[in-house]
Amino acid sequence: MAEQTLVRPARIVEAIPFWQRRSVRRAATTIFATTVATIGAVVIMIPLLWMISTSLKTKFTALQLPPQWIPRPAHWENYPDALTFLPFHLFFRNTIMYATLTAFGETLSCSLVAYGFARLRAPGKNVLFLIVLGTLMLPYQVTMIPQYVLFKFLGWIDTWKPLIVPTFFGSAYLIFLLRQFYMSIHQDIVDAARIDGCSYFDIWWRIFLPLSRPALTAVALLSFMYHWNDYLGPLIYLSTTEKLPVSVGLANFTAAYGGTPWHWLMAASVTAVAPLVVIFFFMQRYFIQGIVITGVKG
Amino acid sequence: MSLNSLAFKVIPKGKLARREALWFYIFISPWIIGFLVFTLYPIIASAYFSLTIYDIVRPPRWTGAGNYIELIQDKLFWQSLKVTFYYTFLAVPLTTVAALSLAQLLNQRVPFLGVFRTIYYLPSIVTGVAVALLWQWILNPEFGLVNYLLYAVFGIRGPGWFFDKAWAIPSYVLMSLWGLGAPLIIYLAALQNVPTELYEAAELDGAGPWKRFRHITIPMISPVILFNVIVGIIGSFQVFTQIYVITNGRGGPNYASLVYVLYLFQNAFRNFRMGYASAQAWILFWVIFGLTILALRVSRGHVYYESPGDNI
Numbered sequence: 001m002a003e004q005t006l007v008r009p010a011r012i013v014e015a016i017p018f019w020q021r022r023s024v025r026r027a028a029t030t031i032f033a034t035t036v037a038t039i040g041a042v043v044i045m046i047p048l049l050w051m052i053s054t055s056l057k058t059k060f061t062a063l064q065l066p067p068q069w070i071p072r073p074a075h076w077e078n079y080p081d082a083l084t085f086l087p088f089h090l091f092f093r094n095t096i097m098y099a100t101l102t103a104f105g106e107t108l109s110c111s112l113v114a115y116g117f118a119r120l121r122a123p124g125k126n127v128l129f130l131i132v133l134g135t136l137m138l139p140y141q142v143t144m145i146p147q148y149v150l151f152k153f154l155g156w157i158d159t160w161k162p163l164i165v166p167t168f169f170g171s172a173y174l175i176f177l178l179r180q181f182y183m184s185i186h187q188d189i190v191d192a193a194r195i196d197g198c199s200y201f202d203i204w205w206r207i208f209l210p211l212s213r214p215a216l217t218a219v220a221l222l223s224f225m226y227h228w229n230d231y232l233g234p235l236i237y238l239s240t241t242e243k244l245p246v247s248v249g250l251a252n253f254t255a256a257y258g259g260t261p262w263h264w265l266m267a268a269s270v271t272a273v274a275p276l277v278v279i280f281f282f283m284q285r286y287f288i289q290g291i292v293i294t295g296v297k298g
Numbered sequence: 299m300s301l302n303s304l305a306f307k308v309i310p311k312g313k314l315a316r317r318e319a320l321w322f323y324i325f326i327s328p329w330i331i332g333f334l335v336f337t338l339y340p341i342i343a344s345a346y347f348s349l350t351i352y353d354i355v356r357p358p359r360w361t362g363a364g365n366y367i368e369l370i371q372d373k374l375f376w377q378s379l380k381v382t383f384y385y386t387f388l389a390v391p392l393t394t395v396a397a398l399s400l401a402q403l404l405n406q407r408v409p410f411l412g413v414f415r416t417i418y419y420l421p422s423i424v425t426g427v428a429v430a431l432l433w434q435w436i437l438n439p440e441f442g443l444v445n446y447l448l449y450a451v452f453g454i455r456g457p458g459w460f461f462d463k464a465w466a467i468p469s470y471v472l473m474s475l476w477g478l479g480a481p482l483i484i485y486l487a488a489l490q491n492v493p494t495e496l497y498e499a500a501e502l503d504g505a506g507p508w509k510r511f512r513h514i515t516i517p518m519i520s521p522v523i524l525f526n527v528i529v530g531i532i533g534s535f536q537v538f539t540q541i542y543v544i545t546n547g548r549g550g551p552n553y554a555s556l557v558y559v560l561y562l563f564q565n566a567f568r569n570f571r572m573g574y575a576s577a578q579a580w581i582l583f584w585v586i587f588g589l590t591i592l593a594l595r596v597s598r599g600h601v602y603y604e605s606p607g608d609n610i
Contacts, residue, residue, distance in 0.1 A: 026407070029507075033406035040400060041417045047476065048420065050443050051432050063441045066450065109328040116325030120318055128326065135337055139536055139586060141562055141579040145572050146343035147336060149354060169332020200321040229426035231539045236567060247427045251543045262435050269428040280423045284416060287423075291480060292487040 055079070055266035062263045075263070082264035083271060086256055090242050091249035095228060098160060098245055103224040105168035107216055110175045115204045117175065118182035119190065135172045140232075148236060158240055163233050167223075174219050180293050181215035182208060218290025221283055228276060246272045348576035358573065365577035375578070377553050378561040379585075381467060385557060386534035388471045394527060397478040401485035402511065415486065419479035430543040433473045434460065460544055466554040470540060481526045488522040489515065520601040524593065531589050535582065538563065558582055 018024060049069075054062050056074040083089070117129050151162040185208065193203050209216070231247045238244055244252070250272055254260050280287060323330070348365055350358035369375045404414055421429070436443045437459035445456030457465045496514050505513070516523075538559040541549060547564070549556030562582070566575035 030407045030409075033403045034408050037400070037403055037408055037414050041414055044417055044421060044476070044479075046443070047432055047436055048424070050436060054435065065441065065446050067443065067446065109332075113326045113329040116322045120322035120325065121315070122319035122322035125322060128330075131333070132329070135333070137532065137587065137590060138337070138341070139532075139579065139582050141536070141559055142344050142576075142583050143337055143340035145347060145566055145576050145579065146340035148566075149343070149572070150335075150340070152354065166332060166336045168328065169336065170329040175329065200318070200325070204325070225423065231426050231543070232563075235542075250427045250431065255546075262441075265431050266435065269431050273424040273428045276423050277420070280420070281416075284419070288415070288419070288483055291483055 051266050052270055054262055055270050057263050059261055059263055062266075078263050078267040079271065082253075082261075082267040085264065086249055086253060087242065088246070088249060088268065088271070091244055091246045094160075094243060095245040095247070098163060098230075098234075099224045099228040101164050102167040102227040103220045105164065106171050106174055106223040107220045109168050109170040110178050110219060111209065111212075111216060112204070113170045114175050114178035114182055115208055118179045119185075119203075119208075120200065132172050132175055136176070144236070151237070156237075158238055158243065160238075160243070162237050163230075167227075171223070174223065177222075177290060177293055178212070178215060178219055181212055185211055214286055214289060215293070217283065217286040218293070221279070221286055222290050224279075225276060225287075344576045344579060347573050348580050350573045351571075352573040352576075353570045354572055355570075361573065365574050366581075368574065369577055369581065374553060374556065374561060378549075378556050378558045381549075381554070381556055382535055382537070382558040385467050385470060385537060386531060388467065389474045389534050390527060390530040392471065393475060393478050393481060393530060394523065396475060397481040397526075398485050398523070400478070401482050401489055402515070404482075404486055405489045415483060418482050421476045422479040425477065426539050427543050429473070429476075430540040433469075433476075433540075434544050437469055437472075460555075461551055463551050463554040466551065470537070470555065473540060474534075474537075481530070484522060484526060485519065488519040492518045517602045520597070521603060524597050524601050528590055528593050531593065532586055535559075535586055535589075 053067075053069055053071060055078055056071040056076065057064075057068070057078075058075055061068060061071065117125065117132070147162070147166075148157075151157060154161075156162045189207055189211075190203055193207055198206065229247060230245070231251065234245045234248050238248065250265075250268055253265055253268060257264070347358060349360065349362055351361050351364070352358040400418065404411060408414060437445075439445055439456065439458045439461060442456075442459070444459075448454045448456040459465050459469045492515060496518070497510055500510050500514055536559050537557050541555050541557055541560055542563070545555055547560070547568075549560045549564075558578070559582070562575050562578045565571045565578065
């Protein structure tokens, strides 16, 4: 029996012309898809490679056409030169401080709030959660001006406080993301912990935080990345050069130089994005998970 | 089961329930405080400011609908609205089609999928000022890489890109397309969630690749497409950083890239017309709200939800 069923389909395959065979068509599709995907990947990478290439040229060879893809000699001194032209060591210190504190604040506050929304029952919960979702649609520009007036009244202009303090009160998007994750944790574990006498705080601290480490990492990374790149906030609130983050410092480069030194600008840009790229390479699993949780399960 | 008995089952009564509710409010208290101080108060204040003339230094002076009437007559306001609509309706469909096609392509048993995913996502990590500077350099009319390649390979004289009135917005769209990695990853995950039995059944019924894509893939991932389109519209309407950096905050040439938020920013923080800018912010809110509702309406009947109760 077994032999017969094995032989029969083989005869049918012989009868079908070579190019119409399923395995052949599948292989052809894969080869085509891989080719197009490779071309796409090269196109995507060219701007980044071009940024690195320009950062190693001189002011004049940067403008040379046809361009030199691999600059010889490589002018590594562009990096110290560009980064000392403006006080980038201060900008980096500020950005690291800003991105770290805000990522910490948002992860902490959002994990508390998301736990409440995901696992505790209370009157008014659904209405409050609809408000959370509603604020997702509210453009920052609506609240931007009264917030500025409020912080001016508090004397917080030209300090980092208006940019850091609000992050300790949660962000709708990240609350939503973490809630989705917390909903998937099994109730059995929670019930067992309740029977063992755990308080709700204990359950959050001893069960939800350890079990959701990947989701918390994703939230912290998304928050860190967002604030590392943030430009509008610092642009509105900060004016003293020593207090600026990398993003604003980078944007001010051209004006400070009085012209566009592309080789230096690219060197400074590479330095500004390198930490994020390195973090991404080591943590991409979490990045991708974080994006997918909101997008697919949303 | 009646709604009443259901409610009784879900919400336990008594001391324990009150305790749980108390803990709920303790846990969400950061959000409640933040919402009251940084969202609700600003919303009310902003609505009030939009009806006043306010420069921060002097107290607000009531003007009623004055700001809104002035906006209707403000040529730059209409220009900023036009530019933003143009940008959105170019960027969102192009990004959606490109990201979806690439995701579908990567879903064809492509080897080294992880490597491709990493490369495509990389530009989404690098956002903001550095990307603006990079593209300003790449699209430089004289020394930029793109115009050089256009000339060297095709013999075409490339346009002035950011410096050309007609090409300014398409240049920003091109730049935004570079960041299609984020929607791409979401689409790819959605495609991988489509049950393979559906494709196998359709193939047995004689459906070709296009029919399978059109009648299985698209309906199955339609909620994800809708989500991405709405997020894309909201994001595109708030585009700011790239244009501010590249045009030095002016939205040039000749206001060709004066997007909505840029004009709002100019009024608020350059001219200190906080009331006028607040009115702009409210109009922005209603435009985004209207477009979201429109997207939901248009998609109704075209979007397939697996479990009807799970649409939030």
